[in-house]
Amino acid sequence: MLTISADAVDQALTFPGLVETLRAAFREGAVQPVRHHHEVERPDGATSTLLLMPAWTDFHAAGTSAGGHIGVKIVTVSPDNNAIGKPAVMGLYLLLNGATGEPEALIDGQRLTQWRTACASALAAHYLAREDASRLLVVGAGALSPFLAKAHSAVRPIKTIRIWNRTPANAEKVAADLRAEGFAAEAASDLDAELGQADIVSSATITTMPLVKGALLKPGAHVDLVGGFTPTMRESDDDAITRARIYVDTRAGATKEAGDIVQPLASGVLIPEAIVADLHELARGEKQGRQGPGEITLFKSVGAALEDLAAGIAVYNALKP
Structure with missing residues (x-):
């Protein structure tokens, strides 16, 4: 062995x-x-x-x-x-x-886990992010954040990476490490301002209070939610759910464990039929991804065995x- x-x-x-x-x-x-x-x-x-x-x-x-x-x-x-x-x-x-x-x-x-989680998000972005997406915002500066930055950069022409974290020093450390590998990465101080500029927002936190505010997202943005893995954790608010077309990695996992999906389903903000597709359906060509350049898409990942x-x-x- x-x-x-x-x-x-x-x-x-x-x-x-x-x-x-x-x-x-x-x-x-x-x-x-x-x-x-x-x-x-x-x-x-x-x-x-x-x-x-x-x-x-x-x-x-x-x-x-x-x-x-x-x-x-x-x-x-x-x-x-x-x-x-x-x-x-x-x-x-x-x-x-x-x-x-x-x-x-x-x-x-x-x-x-870091590799497969980041690459699952990148796989979803292949179907859901604009082909010309060049500005990436990573919310959270944990161990997964540099993997998300590199994975998204592997499937889209990312030119600018911003890292935001509640502790600015942690965001700067991730950005510095990415710069050392040749990426144009900087720490961000104003999360709301960055949300309004990002082509892709990739969030990997364990917050229970939403950080990704849907009202601030620009047309054509793609939101990648990775961190919340229990029904009580939630990274995006109701505005993000109502403005976006919703996709998940697996329906069984996301509708049972992901607060970003479970809570809107419980409140009626989201109905099960509004979950457009999971990664199985996208990979098999059974459902389509992005439908137009101005559409906002949202992918929720809870991880699949x-x-x-x-x-x-x-x-x-x-x-x-």
Whole structure:
């Protein structure tokens, strides 16, 4: 069994390559039960979240019982980790042989999640963002933010990147790291002003108070919501929902777990029929993406086990002896 570090994951993947891998995965499908979501109450009064995300090759759809893979990601989310200088999200990915169940690889789950999450957003942007989108706003300066900047830049001609965070120093650090890699990135101080200028808004926070204000979005903008993964978290307001055509990564996950979808559905601001498509339907050509240059689109991602499985297989295939 291979043990694959974060650095090895970086060596195994490219943003354009993983976007195409995910496109094929959503087109072909896999068996992916809705993830297990558990709240862990700790003695100090804080709460962590334990996520278990299994998936396996759809042998029936593939027409064969040979080969294939089984995978499961184990993730913990502890928001207060930031106070002690540790990432909020920790995780491991276990990849198994689909025929025998033999463990094939244990992969750094944090890095795999960063790659697949960013590339799923970029895949959605391929269908939903304007082809000439050049100004990107990243809301949040966590570990995922540089991956989102690079992934969106891989599918659209991004010329300007702005990073906004409640703590300006954190935004500047992300921007400086991106500049060191050749991206035109700067920290932003005025979120509302940036919302009015951005062609793509990519938000990755765990806020419960919406930061993305729909009234400020310019015609033709694309909104990519990544961070809120529980019904109580919400990154966009009702105006963003009512002004945009709505897309999700998976209907089952988004309508159950994503506050940006669950809350508007509960209040009647959004009806289920107004969710235009998920990534399966877009990748298979069953539904269309952007309909015109002035349209506002909104994509909500909560993460799908299929993405981890596809990315994990790609990493394993690139590194196995």
